[in-house]
Amino acid sequence: MNDVIKSTMRGVADHGWLSSRHTFSFGHYYNPNFIGFSDLRVINDDRVAPAKGFGTHPHQDMEIFSYVLEGALEHKDSMGTGSVIRPGDVQIMSAGSGVAHSEFNHSPEAGVHFLQIWIMPAVKGAQPRYQQQFYSPEQKRGRLQLVLSPNGADGSLEIRQDVRVYAGLFDGEETATLKLAGHRHAYVHVARGAVEVNGQALGEGDGLRLRQVEAITLAKGADAEVLVFDLRPNELPGMH
Structure with a gap:
């Protein structure tokens, strides 16, 4: 059985600085039919206003990756990583035993559009790590x-x-x-x-x-x- 999750069926969060569409249940959006699929837990389609973003916050035991479509996303974390992610870049943060991070729009003028995706890990309490790679x-x-x-x-x-x-x-x-x-x-x-x-x-x-x-x-x-x-x-x- 195959089924479509239409764009219009997604959860909506609009915070002014952030406009987000949730494919699966997230935050204040809960739909028992869309909790996730296999190990895929979150697909958030995020648009962040210039110079705004997600302040430092913790994660544990989650594989979190970002895929930038437009603009530039600035990443900082408690492992000492600092980077800017642009279209073509794939960034994955394995939270493992625990990591804190922030994600901000790197530009003071242009918006940033990116996907934030969470996948459940196969193991708990692993060493946190960060990876980033450009694909042309x-x-x-x-x-x-x-x-x-x-x-x-x-x-x-x-x-x-x-x-x-x-x-x-x-x-x-x-x-x-x-x-x-x-x-x-x-x-x-x-x-x-x-x-x-x-x-x-x-x-x-x-x-x-x-x-x-x-x-x-x-x-x-x-x-x-x-x-x-x-x-x-x-x-x-x-x-x-």
Whole structure:
């Protein structure tokens, strides 16, 4: 069974400096049908006003990654990491036994638009760590570039879970097929534009839950930027 989470079905949080859309239950938004999917717990589509952001706050036992679509995001954390994340960059913070961080719009004039995504880790209390990597448009154009994996395969960043995350750009005749091992679940999130996934038309902000799937084909893109999650065949997130 496959089902679409339409962009308009997402939770809404508007704090003035922050406009956020929640694919899954988060903060004041709770929907029992959208608690998460497999180990995927949060997809927040965030737009932050110039020079504003999330002040220092703690996390524990969560794999948190940011994917910037427009603008620049400034990261600082209690591990001593300081960096600026721009379009094409993937940043992952493994909170492990505990880490505090802040995320601010680096620009005093332009907004920043990014996805903040949480994935449940396979282990508790691990050593916190931070990783960041740039993936060029050429690496993602008309194909799915592996950006996160359990073992850092193919130049990807390491994540502490049996999950693989791919990023791709699709327009016009460009098409790609991802074959999945065994009976996996998968989630596709359209960050921008529009695309067909296994024949299902999806627009900006839409997501598609796929269960027991062997292959995912993306085609008929219209300036589409897409994230694909190859997940364990579980329904709800949980520590295992």
